[in-house]
Amino acid sequence: MIAPQTATGSPTPLAGSLGDAVGSRGAATGDSAPRCGGQPLHQRLLTDLPLLVPAVLTRLLDQLPAYAAMPPEQVRGEITRATEHGIRHFVEVLRTGELPGRELLEKISESSAQRADEGIPLEAVVGAYHLGAEECATRILATAEPGDLPDVLRAQHRLLGYLRLVSCAVATGYVRERQAALGEEQVARQALLSRLLEGGSPQAAADRAGLPLPPSYLVLSIAAGPHPDELLPGVNRSVAARRKVRRLRHELERQSRGVPLTALSEEGGLALLPQETPVAGLGDADWVRLGALVEQLGRICGAELLVAAAAAAPDGVAEAARLVGEVRQVARAAGLGTGLYRLDDVLLEYQLSRPGPARDGLAALLAPLAGRPELLETLRAFQAAGFDRRQAATRLRVHPNTVDYRLRKATALTGLDPARSGDLPMLRAALAAFDAAARERPTSG
CATH class of the missing domain: 3.30.70.270 (Reverse transcriptase/Diguanylate cyclase domain)
Incomplete structure (x- = not known):
């Protein structure tokens, strides 16, 4: 099991931050410590500690690539000390039946946040605790006999309760750190985007965001x-x-x-x-x-x-x-x-949208529709649908007869008939000019 370390490298109790409800200390059951084969299980773990720590480390390095990729010095030092202390703390859970309290869980969260900052995947951090618990369970239950079943069940209950709180503490610290990092990262990226859109040299903003231009x-x-x-x-x-x-x-x-x-x-x-x-x-x-x-x-x-x-x-x-x-x-x-x-792709329409007398004249062709937005929208939908009234009706979510009525009304008001091929270029240009002029028109209020 991997327990957090202090800044000086000495072991500290397991801990994390989950709030008052989760972090409250579990009450002692009053039962004796679980036994197997007549020996208290916590004593068996302490006796096997010199062999148990290397066994847990071997499983971590074999089954969790993130730990195998750690510097050997870190594995021999920090990770080894953390593993031993994690086992010792679980020994106390077995002995007393008391689950980690708020202070201890807060330290687990802090340790998990450090792993997040180092880039260790969350599944590896959580997995380390579970692999350590599995190794402990294998050793303490190896000599269990049928008559030990009540003690085995009590030990299992304490193990699962311990893992539940520890896993939540690990996830809390990890996610908290990643959210903070992502928040800072997102702010820096948005600052770079803003700088690029403002013009000028974006190099300083790119450096702060950690992104090469x-x-x-x-x-x-x-x-x-x-x-x-x-x-x-x-x-x-x-x-x-x-x-x-x-x-x-x-x-x-x-x-x-x-x-x-x-x-x-x-x-x-x-x-x-x-x-x-x-x-x-x-x-x-x-x-x-x-x-x-x-x-x-x-x-x-x-x-x-x-x-x-x-x-x-x-x-x-x-x-x-x-x-x-x-x-x-x-x-x-x-x-x-x-x-x-x-x-x-839109050279003609783009040019027609530029200010000038020609654009004003084209826009004026649709001036009779200025107060009829549904007619303008129908003309646009009719064009976008390839002059198919049924597809236009689908886009507008109206009946095809409604499209026919609106097109006839637009023709009556403007003299431009979208069903007449000769009017289509003029109608398309008029729409581009009309919309460009509308965007430049000051809004009231």
Whole structure:
């Protein structure tokens, strides 16, 4: 069993932090110490201690790779002392029936936090206690006879109670340390993201985050539709939305070769994917892979994703982020549907969204619809659905007859008929211009 150490390296009692309820001392049962073969079990453990400690260490090194990878000096010193002290403390549990109290459990939590800081996996830390307990149980029960059954059961009860509290203490300390570390790590990464989006040199922020600046980033502006669960009556919408965002973030991390920087909400957001190649070295294959990743992200998070992307060196991320935000808005306004878009994919719509008299004239064509948002949304959905009224109705969650009615109404008000092929280019351009002008229009209130 692995017990915590003091700062000087001397053994300290096992301990951890679980709160008053869990940390309260178990009352002594008043029963005599469990015996087997006429000998108290705790005495047998003390007698076997010189052989028991090496046996436990051998099991740790054989069965837990994290301990086998420790420096030999640490194993011979700290880990050996901790193992011996853990056994001695379990001896007291067997002798008295008293489980570890709050002070002792707090020290176990502190020791577990140190293991977390060293990068030892949680399963290895918990496993060390269990392997030690197994070795102790094997030795003390080796000579048990049928008449010893009540004592065996009492020893087992004390062993399980001990492991229950110790395991909880280990997990508490470990998770507490990892949450603190992850919190600091996340703050540093968000500071790096903010610095990249502000422009200027991000090197100092990258150093604080412990991340090397890559030759380039793929800058993604993501618009995320709702997960089907978000639309179900009686379902907690915020829970479904958070699950969607969590899956999206996890898949970005899993698929990235480096550490992605993200700022995501239920409606989408921004992501920077580090690349090992400078911007000039990125080719068609890289964009094909990114397109496949966007499709995978949509499947994983269960939502429709419209993603605009551009490549930039670290000092060009701020400008790239502004560009992809505009490209995403243009692609969405043009009803281009889900998938990956670059500036080259929306050159006409992007240019039409720039200020000027031509844009003002195009936007004016849809001015009669300014007070009818359902008509504008229907025109966009009709385009995104490839001019299929049934698919448009599915997107809008209305009856196809409703789509027909709205399209006829929009035609009557604007003179542009989406069912007439000659009007489609003008209608598409007018939508891009109208939405661009609307974004620049000051809001009231």
